Amino acid sequence: MLSAKQHLLAALSAELEKLQPGAGSRAAFESPKVAAHGDLACTAAMQLAKALKQNPRQLGETLRAALLTTPAFERWVEAIELAGPGFINIRLKDTAKQAVVHEVLQAADCFGQQPAQAGKVLVEFVSANPTGPLHVGHGRQAALGDAICNLLTTQGQQVYREFYYNDAGVQIGTLAKSTHMRSLGLKPGDASWPTDPDNPESKAFYNGDYIQDIANDFLAKKTVKSDDREFTASGDVNDLDGMRQFAVAYLRHEQDLDLKAFDVKFDNYYLESSLYTSGKVDAAVQKLKDAGKTYEQDGALWLKSTDYGDDKDRVMRKGDGTYTYFVPDVAYHITKWERGFTRVVNIQGTDHHGTIARVRAGLQAANVGIPEGYPDYVLHTMVRVMRGGEEVKISKRAGSYVTLRDLIEWTSKDAVRFFLLSRKPDTEYIFDIDLALAQNNDNPVYYVQYAHARICSVLNAWGGDTASLTHADLSALQSPQAHALMLALAKYPEMLTSAANDFAPHDVTFYLRDLASQYHSYYDAERILVDDEAVKKARLALVAATAQVLRNGLKVLGVSAPVKM
Numbered sequence: 017m018l019s020a021k022q023h024l025l026a027a028l029s030a031e032l033e034k035l036q037p038g039a040g041s042r043a044a045f046e047s048p049k050v051a052a053h054g055d056l057a058c059t060a061a062m063q064l065a066k067a068l069k070q071n072p073r074q075l076g077e078t079l080r081a082a083l084l085t086t087p088a089f090e091r092w093v094e095a096i097e098l099a100g101p102g103f104i105n106i107r108l109k110d111t112a113k114q115a116v117v118h119e120v121l122q123a124a125d126c127f128g129q130q131p132a133q134a135g136k137v138l139v140e141f142v143s144a145n146p147t148g149p150l151h152v153g154h155g156r157q158a159a160l161g162d163a164i165c166n167l168l169t170t171q172g173q174q175v176y177r178e179f180y181y182n183d184a185g186v187q188i189g190t191l192a193k194s195t196h197m198r199s200l201g202l203k204p205g206d207a208s209w210p211t212d213p214d215n216p217e218s219k220a221f222y223n224g225d226y227i228q229d230i231a232n233d234f235l236a237k238k239t240v241k242s243d244d245r246e247f248t249a250s251g252d253v254n255d256l257d258g259m260r261q262f263a264v265a266y267l268r269h270e271q272d273l274d275l276k277a278f279d280v281k282f283d284n285y286y287l288e289s290s291l292y293t294s295g296k297v298d299a300a301v302q303k304l305k306d307a308g309k310t311y312e313q314d315g316a317l318w319l320k321s322t323d324y325g326d327d328k329d330r331v332m333r334k335g336d337g338t339y340t341y342f343v344p345d346v347a348y349h350i351t352k353w354e355r356g357f358t359r360v361v362n363i364q365g366t367d368h369h370g371t372i373a374r375v376r377a378g379l380q381a382a383n384v385g386i387p388e389g390y391p392d393y394v395l396h397t398m399v400r401v402m403r404g405g406e407e408v409k410i411s412k413r414a415g416s417y418v419t420l421r422d423l424i425e426w427t428s429k430d431a432v433r434f435f436l437l438s439r440k441p442d443t444e445y446i447f448d449i450d451l452a453l454a455q456n457n458d459n460p461v462y463y464v465q466y467a468h469a470r471i472c473s474v475l476n477a478w479g480g481d482t483a484s485l486t487h488a489d490l491s492a493l494q495s496p497q498a499h500a501l502m503l504a505l506a507k508y509p510e511m512l513t514s515a516a517n518d519f520a521p522h523d524v525t526f527y528l529r530d531l532a533s534q535y536h537s538y539y540d541a542e543r544i545l546v547d548d549e550a551v552k553k554a555r556l557a558l559v560a561a562t563a564q565v566l567r568n569g570l571k572v573l574g575v576s577a578p579v580k581m
Contacts, residue, residue: 018119018506020112021045023088024056031082032060035075039064045106047507054097054105055113055503061102072102080104113499114490116506120561121486127568128509130172137173138352139165141363142275143180146267147191149226150274152399152447153365155420158280159436159574160396161363163521166572171516176357179282180348183264184289185341191267192260194222198231199253223416230266234259242268243285274420278429279574291344291351300347300382301332301339309381324377342371346378353379353386360391361519366442369395394519396441403449427452430575434461437573438525455581460529464566465578467532471563472579474544478556485557492554497534497541501562504534508565512572521573528569535562 025043033040042063045056061076068075080096083089083104089096092112097105120127141161144154165175202209204223233240237251240262247265250258275281291297301317304310309320310332317333332343352360372393379386401408401418403426408418423432431452438460439445457463475482493502508527515523544555567577 018116018509020088020092020108020115021056021506024092024106027083027086027088028058028060031079031086032064034082035079036064036068048105051500053099055108056106058104058106059102061104065102073098073100076102076104110491110494110499113502113506114493116502117488117490117493117557117561118486120505120564121482121557124564125568125571127564128512129170130513133172133174135174135358136176136356137168137359137361138176138178138355138357139168139361139363140178140180142280143182143364144271145182145187146264146271147187148222148224148267150271150420151417152401152420152423153396155278155423155432156396156399156436156441156445157363157365158275158278158420159433160394160441160521162280162574163433163437163524163572164361164363164394164516164519166574167512167516167519167521167524170512170572173359176284177282179285180288181268181285182288184292184344188260188264190222191263192256194227195230195234195259195263196253196256197221198228199235199259203228226267226270230263233266234262240265240269242272243282244287277424278420278432286348286351288344288348291347296347296351297339297344300350300378301343303350303382303384304332304346304378307381307383319374319378319381321374321377321381324373324380326373326377330374330377342374342378345371345375346382349375349379349391350382350384350386352391353384361394362391363394363396363441366395366397368393392519394441397444399436400444400446401449402446408449423447430465431459431461433574434464434525437521440520440522460525461575462581464528464532464570465576466581467535468563468566468570468577469579469581470539471535471559471566474559475556475563476579478545478552480556482556482560485553485560488553488557489550490554490557492548492551493558495538495542497538498555498558501531501534501538501558504531505561505565508569524569524572528566528573531562531566531569535559535566 025045028045029040029043032043039060043060045058048054048057058079061079062072064070065072065075076098080098084093084096092109094107094109097107099105123129139161141164142150142154142158144150150158161177165177168175197203197209204221210221234249235251235253237249239246239248241247242265245265245268247262249262252258301310304319309323311318311320315335316331318329319332321330322328330342331340333339349360376388376390379390380388401423409416420432426449432447435447435452436445451459452461453459455462493499508531511523511527515521538558542555544552544559546552546555563577570577
């Protein structure tokens with residue numbers, strides 16, 4: 017069907033070009049809102065009518081007559097009907113719909129993928145401070161980032177995954193102070209442990225049990241190893257710098273374990289501290305000064321960010337000589353550009369919304385050739401966790417929030433990924449533990465995986481070679497349920513492209529749920545392992561193609577496709 021649709025689209029484009037030069041580039045088909053109206057729809061007549069000063073329905077009739085004479089429409093189209101003010105509804109021949117089955121089986125894992133493109137894309141995600149376990153918000157970001165990388169890869173893009181470690185700043189000092197207090201035998205709840213919410217000093221400590229674990233291992237002189245470092249503790253309670261380095265390495269190792277359990281991998285870990293030690297922050301500030309985009313006022317250095325659409329100018333360097341947090345971000349993104357990444361996608365929490373304008377302003381002001389709108393941003397909200405109808409807010413491990421590891425241990429990696437990807441990133445999401453454990457149709461990941469396992473059970477009962485189905489005669493696929501399933505399969509490539517362009521992996525979850533529904537409806541309507549060999553082979557080919565697309569879609573989400581449940 018994909019080949020047929022391409023031929024039909026080319027024919028439509030040619031006819032539109034005859035009506036109005038340039039209109040051919042806007043040729044497109046839509047899916048009718050009501051299935052009974054046809055398989056494809058075209059609204060070109062209504063779009064062109066005003067420019068051509070014609071009645072849209074009359075123009076639709078002219079276009080309809082022209083299309084019917086083209087070789088592509090003669091070969092693949094059963095009928096073209098005009099509806100309403102100029103809608104053109106197209107009914108495909110059975111052979112056009114059936115062709116998608118062979119296309120899926122022949123392309124297999126590559127079905128839906130596009131040819132390789134030039135240029136590199138860097139996707140930065142998770143980027144958690146190395147000061148505690150990954151929380152469920154980090155989990156949502158990890159699932160989003162990994163799925164978006166997979167989506168971009170299906171479109172032929174060269175994708176590079178990066179984790180930015182915020183290992184510089186006050187939070188690292190807070191980590192060291194907290195570990196030091198625990199190493200002295202103090203703990204939250206003790207009279208000497210600061211707890212006054214109105215006292216800023218009391219906020220400079222982390223209360224989770226993981227801090228005690230770090231202190232214990234430091235005093236035991238243990239060695240910890242993370243992705244890029246290894247550190248052995250001195251055991252000296254007064255070695256504050258060593259304690260800081262040990263704590264960072266310890267938590268980086270813990271985060272590595274969390275990401276491994278979530279099956280998320282990175283190509284590079286970039287350290288914020290390296291921007292300072294390498295002089296890149298100072299160099300970025302100098303570029304902004306040289307471009308005449310800064311000024312001194314009230315003892316601070318300011319960026320003229322209002323020149324680039326920001327609502328007010330922003331402080332770059334405070335009176336005490338320290339930089340505000342967006343300055344290293346500007347330096348970091350200059351390095352991304354210098355490393356050859358012409359496209360960059362940042363996946364961050366909605367609390368970063370305010371930094372977008374100032375970072376982009378800084379990049380434009382630096383005058384290093386970076387285009388407007390660089391980088392792209394995908395912002396996500398936090399996640400609430402429910403169990404037994406009540407919100408779960410605290411993890412003993414973390415002290416104040418539910419960790420990603422908790423969520424995986426309570427449910428599964430597959431459930432966490434699918435659930436966290438099942439809504440638009442900027443909408444609040446409630447993760448229902450009980451639903452994630454349910455083995456019924458209300459659980460979306462179970463529903464989709466069960467469809468795949470159900471097909472595998474049928475193929476296993478048949479016992480034949482699925483490769484032989486690639487050239488099966490499909491003429492027996494005539495039922496409405498079979499047609500609906502084939503049309504659903506044909507939507508997969510376009511859905512992938514749209515989801516990649518919009519950074520919308522939730523579209524993949526919606527598609528998979530619909531495809532699973534179409535399969536279950538087909539399975540309930542037609543017996544597959546019938547006595548008639550030709551009919552059996554045709555139906556087996558259809559369900560095998562369905563299993564393939566379910567696998568491909570689940571792989572994009574990082575979710576497994578079990579053969580048995």
